[in-house]
Amino acid sequence: MPISRARFMRSSALFLLIGLVALLAIVGATFWLAQRSEGISDTLTQWRIARAATVNLRNSLQLVETSQRGFLLTDDAQYLEPYEREVGRIAPLYGRLAATVQPLLGDRVDVSRFETAITAKLEEMARTIELARTGRKDEAIALVRTNEGKELMDEAQAFFAQTIEAADAQSLQGLTTQASNFSALRIVTLVGGAVILLVVGGSVWTALVYTREIMQARGEVEALNVGLESRIQERTQDLLRANEEVQRFAYIVTHDLRAPLVNIMGFTAELDTTMKTIQNYVLAEPGKASENDAKEAKLAAQEDLPEAIGFIRSSTKKMDGLINAILKISREGRRPLKPEPIDVKSMLENTLASIQHQIIEDDGEATLDVAVPRIVSDRMSLEQIVGNLLDNAVKYSAKDRPLRLRLKAERKPGNRFTLSVEDNGRGIAEQDHERVFDLFRRAGTQDKAGEGIGLAHVRTLTRSLGGDISVTSEFGRGSTFTVELPLDLRTVVRSEV
Numbered sequence: 001m002p003i004s005r006a007r008f009m010r011s012s013a014l015f016l017l018i019g020l021v022a023l024l025a026i027v028g029a030t031f032w033l034a035q036r037s038e039g040i041s042d043t044l045t046q047w048r049i050a051r052a053a054t055v056n057l058r059n060s061l062q063l064v065e066t067s068q069r070g071f072l073l074t075d076d077a078q079y080l081e082p083y084e085r086e087v088g089r090i091a092p093l094y095g096r097l098a099a100t101v102q103p104l105l106g107d108r109v110d111v112s113r114f115e116t117a118i119t120a121k122l123e124e125m126a127r128t129i130e131l132a133r134t135g136r137k138d139e140a141i142a143l144v145r146t147n148e149g150k151e152l153m154d155e156a157q158a159f160f161a162q163t164i165e166a167a168d169a170q171s172l173q174g175l176t177t178q179a180s181n182f183s184a185l186r187i188v189t190l191v192g193g194a195v196i197l198l199v200v201g202g203s204v205w206t207a208l209v210y211t212r213e214i215m216q217a218r219g220e221v222e223a224l225n226v227g228l229e230s231r232i233q234e235r236t237q238d239l240l241r242a243n244e245e246v247q248r249f250a251y252i253v254t255h256d257l258r259a260p261l262v263n264i265m266g267f268t269a270e271l272d273t274t275m276k277t278i279q280n281y282v283l284a285e286p287g288k289a290s291e292n293d294a295k296e297a298k299l300a301a302q303e304d305l306p307e308a309i310g311f312i313r314s315s316t317k318k319m320d321g322l323i324n325a326i327l328k329i330s331r332e333g334r335r336p337l338k339p340e341p342i343d344v345k346s347m348l349e350n351t352l353a354s355i356q357h358q359i360i361e362d363d364g365e366a367t368l369d370v371a372v373p374r375i376v377s378d379r380m381s382l383e384q385i386v387g388n389l390l391d392n393a394v395k396y397s398a399k400d401r402p403l404r405l406r407l408k409a410e411r412k413p414g415n416r417f418t419l420s421v422e423d424n425g426r427g428i429a430e431q432d433h434e435r436v437f438d439l440f441r442r443a444g445t446q447d448k449a450g451e452g453i454g455l456a457h458v459r460t461l462t463r464s465l466g467g468d469i470s471v472t473s474e475f476g477r478g479s480t481f482t483v484e485l486p487l488d489l490r491t492v493v494r495s496e497v
Contacts, residue, residue: 011206015199022195029188033181040181044174050100051167057093058160060086061118065153068125072132072140080129087122094118101163104170114159121152200268274304337378337464339489344409344419345370347379351386352407358394364403371410372417376488381461385469386421388458389481393423398476415487416467424478433471458483466492 064086070079094115124143131140143149280293345368352366359366390405397403406422428436437459455469462469466486473479486492 012203015203015206019196019199022192022199026188026192030185033185033188037178037181040174040177044171046100046104047167047170047174050097050104051164053093053097053100054160054163054167057090057097058157060089060093061121061153061156064090064122064125065149068129069144072128072137072144075132075137083125083129090118090122104166114156117152117155117159121149121156124149124152270304270307337381337489339376340379341374342377342379342382343374344372344417347382348386348407348409348419351383351390352405354387355390355394359403359405362394362397362403364397364405366405366407369406369408369410373411373487375417375485376490377465377485378489381465385458385461385483386419388454389421389483392454393421393425393479397423397425398478411487412484415491416484417487418482418484420480420482422478422480426479427475427477428471428473428479429475430473433473436471437469465489 063082067079067081067083067086071077071083098115128140128143128149131137131143280296348368348370352368356366386407393405394403401424404424407420408422409417409419411417437455459469462483462485466489467484469481469483471479471481
């Protein structure tokens with residue numbers, strides 16, 4: 001069925017409206033998900049503050065009780081120093097705890113009853129200390145043996161445990177909700193991209209059909225009586241106006257639908273160029289179209305158009321890959337860690353063996369220098385960290401010299417150790433030292449395949465283990481990535497990391 005001008009305009013308006021609706025849907029959904037994520041983040045922050053206040057008060061109360069019992073057992077006044085230092089902090093710590101916990105727990109916990117228990121416990125400790133100071137140690141010990149203080153402390157510990165458990169549960173729930181946000185964002189992006197692809201495809205099909213109709217109309221004009229000059233001029237004016245409408249329509253599609261999917265709309269410019277090639281042949285004056293014009297128009301219709309659409313699909317697939325990369329890092333932050341004893345030297349040897357063939361192919365060599373005891377950590381995370389760093393060292397080795405790798409592990413003060421991967425590769429410019437850890441950011445010449453998520457993933461894994469990663473590098477000479485971690489992962493409270 002021939003496409004009239006009115007139908008073409010209606011089709012164009014319909015496609016533009018569908019594209020606009022898809023764009024608004026993507027923007028609206030993205031804004032809503034961002035607002036939702038912000039709310040979740042605020043709630044998680046409040047719970048972490050409440051958890052920290054709970055832990056601080058619990059530690060202070062336990063220190064006071066330990067100091068009291070040490071004094072009663074030894075009569076040594078030095079044991080009272082922690083008591084005298086901490087007892088004055090308990091009231092402010094309780095006030096901070098009540099101000100943060102009460103709005104979060106509501107009626108689930110009677111905070112005032114907890115205050116009564118703490119007050120009674122402090123009074124009990126003060127009485128026993130005073131009795132001991134006045135030489136009535138037996139009475140003080142008898143008061144302790146009544147278990148009144150133990151019952152009060154048990155009640156306080158139950159409150160602490162309940163609050164910490166609630167905070168941890170809320171943190172896990174918040175992380176789960178954040179992951180669902182990323183999944184929803186991916187679905188919205190894919191559906192929106194599919195709709196826009198359909199809009200672009202429908203627009204191209206309509207333009208091609210309309211152009212074919214114009215070509216048929218020109219043939220009819222040529223078949224008319226040569227003496228009907230006025231009719232020919234009228235039809236020519238119609239064709240010129242139609243050409244302007246097609247060009248204006250192509251501009252609207254390539255301009256107004258660019259915002260949500262920049263890469264996709266970049267390739268629609270190819271569609272616009274292809275349309276002009278076809279129009280140059282279709283709209284040429286009778287008899288003036290060359291064989292080259294016809295050949296280019298045919299080539300454009302058969303090859304250029306399908307190629308551009310293929311690029312658009314490829315861009316959509318690329319976006320899905322980036323979203324999956326984010327989800328990968330998000331899920332890694334929620335993966336339960338499994339602390340286990342690890343022989344660092346053996347672990348490094350096994351990981352190094354997996355890339356040994358690549359090192360040998362480049363006439364390179366690798367050395368190990370391990371001076372740490374067995375550690376307790378999550379083996380999978382450690383292997384991924386080292387594996388990523390070794391892969392990068394091999395991947396970005398210098399072309400003018402054999403690769404030299406050095407893996408070093410040494411113990412540090414504070415029950416921590418460092419693990420460093422040193423190479424003599426390309427190196428990283430000073431201004432890019434921090435940038436390389438950002439998601440989807442890469443430094444230097446981009447002649448290797450990759451999306452810029454490896455080091456961001458390594459930083460996420462390192463921080464989940466209670467550590468951090470840093471880099472020292474000189475451009476053109478090599479790099480050293482240093483990971484600092486605790487010797488025992490069980491000493492790290494993951495929700496606070």
